[in-house]
Amino acid sequence: MSSPVLAQPPISRPNCQSNCGGIEIPYPFGIGTGCYINDGWFQIMCDNSTGNPKPFLNRNNLEVLEISAEEGTLKVRNPITFSNCSNKPISRPTANLEGTPFAYSQKNIFTAVGCGVRALITSNSNGDTISSGCKSECSISTNNSSGRNSCQTALPSFLFDFNTSFQDFENQTRSSCNYAFLADRDWFANNSTNFSAIREMDNVPVVLEWSLFHSTTDVYGTFLEVNATMISFRPFCDTYNDSYSINESLRLKCSCGGGYEGNPYLLEGCQDINECELPNRCFEPNICMNVNGGYGCSPPPKSNSQVNVIFIGIGSGLGFLFLLIASWWLYKVIKKRKAIKQKAKLFKQNGGLLLEQQLSSGEVNVEKIKLFNSKELETATDHFNVDRILGQGGQGTVYKGMLTDGRIVAVKKSKVVDGGEVAQFINEIVILSQINHRNVVKLMGCCLETEVPLLVYEFIPKGTIYQYLHQQNEEFQLTWKMRLRIAAEVAGALSYLHSAAGFPIYHRDIKSTNILLDEEYRAKVADFGTSRSVSIDQTHLTTIVHGTFGYLDPEYFQSSQFTDKSDVYSFGVVLVELLTGEKPVSLARSPEVRGLVAYFNFSMEENRLFDIVDAQVKVEGITEDVLAVATLAKRCLDLSGRRRPTMKEVAMELEWIQKSVKASKLQQNQEEVEYVRNEVTGDCPWDVASESTGSGFDGGTASSKDSLPLLPY
Structure with a gap:
């Protein structure tokens, strides 16, 4: 009978089923996801197929009869082994517990029943053979109800599996029916006088010991969870080793300790027992007083008894409050240290060390880069709400956000998973920190404390030129004058990157989706994740081919050598898009002109340029100006990079065309x-x-x- 307690302590995790067919299921066992420890061995399945719910261990399908978290035991059904018995199977396998958190307890006893028979129990645990057994001699009496013609033996320690066999010995006459079983010693003591009833059974209860493997992740969490409240609730956890543990790992057992009762594997699972509710605690006239973990006997109070009781109560309450505050403070300290370590780990994982190297080398303009904290950007983007997504691409997802000072920003959540992509992310910071141009998207800062790195840009509200060229937009259409101005602005920005920046920068991914429009429809070049800076005397980069199909320089594709003329080729494709309104690749065109470059070159050669020019350009543009832009685009798309103009020449020629348009x-x-x-x-x-x-x-x-x-x- 359990001792009375002040309050009923919990036995399972919150919101988890704690009972199946009248059998309590204490944690670390549990029914359902999240209700058992992170180890499938402790999962319980509640079988309702027969209408009478029965709990079973999920991984070895043993029917559970009782579980004790305090003693670290459980009872399951174990088959009886029969020999020469009518209507009974010769042999049935017992549960093999090797490699599991369970073992057969020495609280069991091995019993054999028969006449002139030797019953052996053999185990091959961990490669070692262990045998034990007993001999049952024939008694004169034929009545076996009192336990004659039987024998018993104790179990070896750390028994994980066993087989039962029978042998004749000496000149004894073997009876027609023999059987043996391993059963709970206490259960056998209550049923040993009725062997005939046991013979009719198929299974008997057996006691298993269980423990947690200290090497598993969830057990570490449990161990810390328990010890974090050890001062207040007194669970005691201990580790031990044995030669049969998995990978020689430590086993972990917990108990509430004296004066406490409950489940030591749960927070607040152990609660103080009020020993003073039990009879005969103190001799008269002493008074029993309950304390945490025990009780005391004190003489009856004198005249100031009420005052003493008040002071004792206040002292006890203050002491308990102090312990609670100390426990809470310890929890906060551990949580804060864990958060600091996590942020340091993410900072390193997201390229923080690489960025520090760039900072120390002077390659990053520190004044332009602000390090945002993760909480600030989560608030700005409403915890990265899907409704805030502005666009998605190969480098990551861009969200719209608002900082605390009211500024609207674009937050790029990178798709960084390995070292190569980390280098691309840091590379984008280095490149953008060196650029100061009105037609290049401005980088405002970054954050390295999150699971994936974040970049913060100025917000460009009007979208990409791809949307205006290739998607239906009846409210606003790009005029010929605007297209010419956008082309000139992009050319000017690329000319700046190639020749006017601190050292040359190759963008490497020029396309219409990477050209944004601000509130005044001015062009802004974006997405520098694959960009590279080179020394002044360096003519090319040798890299793995990277780019977008339809914009990729054929010469770079064949040689893997990226030059400034490769950016010129990609810009030429954008220029043709602005002229024609056609997509870089279209399945609607015939296979030989499916690519826009081939389609454009064919039309130029056939003197049919105005057959493919966009209707708006055809109406608003002057023939000479349209031909001048088309001729410039054709030069940019020359298969030989040497014959292509530089971006500076392209920018100057576009400015000249702009001036002629204005003059006309x-x-x-x-x-x-x-x-x-x-x-x-x-x-x-x-x-x-x-x-x-x-x-x-x-x-x-x-x-x-x-x-x-x-x-x-």
């Missing part, structure tokens, strides 16, 4: 104004009045006053 527009506007003036200053005054009236009400030719704003164009 200005001339056209001036001619319109001059025409209106001539109309107004004609020879007949009444014609002036008539023309003015017509333009005001009939929507005819605009007056000179209406035309004046066109002059500054």
Whole structure:
């Protein structure tokens, strides 16, 4: 009978089933996911197929009869071995527990029943053969209900599996039916007077000892979980070693200790027993007083008894409160140290050491880079809500966020999983910290404390030119003037990277999806994850081929040597996109011109450029200007990199085309104004009045006053 307790202590984890068919299931055993320790051996399956729920060990399918967390034991059904018995199988295998957290307890006893028979129990645990047994002689009486014609023997220690066999000995006459079994010693003591009833059984209860393997991850967590509250709730955990442990690892057993009762494998699982509720604790007239882990006997209080009781209660309460505060403080310290170690590990994993090397070498502009903390960016992006995603690509996912100062930013969550991608991530920081150009996306900072590294950029609100060129957008379309300006801005940025930066930088992934538009539709070059910087006297990079199909330089693809002319080729593809509105690769075109470059070159050779030019460009663009841009694009797409222009030359030529477009527009506007003036200053005054009236009400030719704003164009 269990001792009375102050409160019923928990036996299983919260929200977990703690009973199956009337049998309690204490932790570390459990039913369902998260309810047992991280080891499948302790998973319990509650079988309801027969209508009477029965618990079974999941991995070896043993029916469980009882589990004790305090004693570290459980009872299961074990088969009886029969020989020459009618209606009984000759042999049935017993459970092999080798390599499991379980072992047959020495609380069991081996019993053989028969006449003139030797029963042997043999084990081959861990490669060693262990034998034990007993001899049962024939008694004169034929009545075996009192236990005659039987023998017993104790078990060897650390028994994990066994086989039972029978042998005749000396000149004894062997009886027709013999049987033997390993059973709980206490159970046998209550049933030993009725062997005939045992013979009709198929199974008997056997006691197994269990322990946790200290080498498993979850056991370490359990060990820390228990010891973190050892001061308050007094569980005691001890480790021991034996030659049969898995990989020679330590085994772990816990108990509540004297004066406490409950499940030592749970937080607050051990609770103090109120010994004063038990009879005869103290001799009269002493008074029993319960304390944590025990009790005391004190003489009855004198005149100031109530005051003493109050002081004792206050002292006990303050002591208990102090212990709780100490336990909480210890938990916070451990948690804080763990968080610091985790952040240090992630900092190293995400390339922090590599970034420190770059900082010490002076390659990173420290003033431009802010180190954000993970909490700040989680708040800014609403914990990286999917509704905040701006775009996804090979390098990672970009989220829209708002900092505490109200600034809108774009947070790039990188897909870093190995050292090579870490180097790309740090490379992007190094490259962007050196760039100061109005047409390049500005890097604001980074964060290395998270599972994957984060980059923080200025927010570019109007999307990519790919969206405006290739996706339906009736609200806004790129005019010829805007396309020409975007091309000039991108060319200027690439020219800066190639020749005006501290040392040359190759972008290596120029494409329409990497060109963003700000609130004034100005171009911003983005995504420098694969970019590389080179020394001034270096002409090329030899790398593994990297790029986007449709934009990739054929010369680089064949030689693996990336030059500044490789960026020129990719820009040429973008230039053709702006001219034609066609995608770099389209399955809608015939196979020989499926690629945009081949389609464009074919049209140029056939003198059919304006068959593929975008309708908006055809309407708004002047033929000479469109031909000039197309000719420049064809030069950029030359198969020989040497014959391609440099980005500086491309930028200058685009600026010249822009100026010619502006000049032609200005001339056209001036001619319109001059025409209106001539109309107004004609020879007949009444014609002036008539023309003015017509333009005001009939929507005819605009007056000179209406035309004046066109002059500054």
